[in-house]
Structure formats: structure tokens, C-alpha cells
Amino acid sequence: METVELKVEMVGLHEKRLRKCLSKLKGIEKVEVDANSQKVVVTGYAHRNKVLKAIRRGGLKADFWSAHNELLNAYTVATASYGSFRFNNFNFF
Numbered sequence: 001m002e003t004v005e006l007k008v009e010m011v012g013l014h015e016k017r018l019r020k021c022l023s024k025l026k027g028i029e030k031v032e033v034d035a036n037s038q039k040v041v042v043t044g045y046a047h048r049n050k051v052l053k054a055i056r057r058g059g060l061k062a063d064f065w066s067a068h069n070e071l072l073n074a075y076t077v078a079t080a081s082y083g084s085f086r087f088n089n090f091n092f093f
Contacts, residue, residue, distance in 0.1 A: 029045075
């Protein structure tokens with residue numbers, strides 16, 4: 001059994017389209033979707049290139065998950081929490 005981790009651009013209702021694309025492949029046992037980090041984990045007996053090709057054929061932007069994606073995800077989480085501490089210069093007058 002093989003586990004494939006993918007970075008898929010998730011906007012709106014793309015999770016339903018993603019699951020529909022993957023349901024057509026034989027050998028897939030489980031699909032886990034994390035919309036916040038745009039990460040999809042597919043477990044089963046399908047080859048990783050076929051999984052990627054099926055998602056792209058469905059019209060979604062996808063690529064294999066890498067350590068670089070982990071760093072970008074950590075940066076966006078840190079930036080989002082930092083954004084609440086921004087000061088408006090006009091409040092000081």
C-alpha cells in the first residue's frame with residue numbers, strides 16, 4: 001500500500017470535485033483532505049503519478065507535497081497570527 005501526499009489548490013467547493021476525480025481510480029482506499037494547509041493524503045494501491053494525473057485532469061492545480069510546502073505553510077500560519085498585531089498609524093492622533 002502506498003501513501004501519496006499532494007498539495008492541491010483548494011478554493012470553494014473543490015473538495016467535492018477532488019473526491020469525485022479520485023473515486024474513478026481503482027485501488028484507492030482512503031482520502032484525507034486538509035483544506036487549511038491545502039494538503040491531500042491518498043492511501044491505496046494506485047501509483048502516485050496516476051493519482052496526480054487524475055486530479056489535474058479534473059481541473060485542479062496539484063503537485064507532490066514537499067518539505068518546501070511545510071515551510072510555506074508554517075510561514076503563512078505565523079503571518080496570519082502576526083497580522084492581528086498590526087497598528088493603524090491614524091489611531092495615535
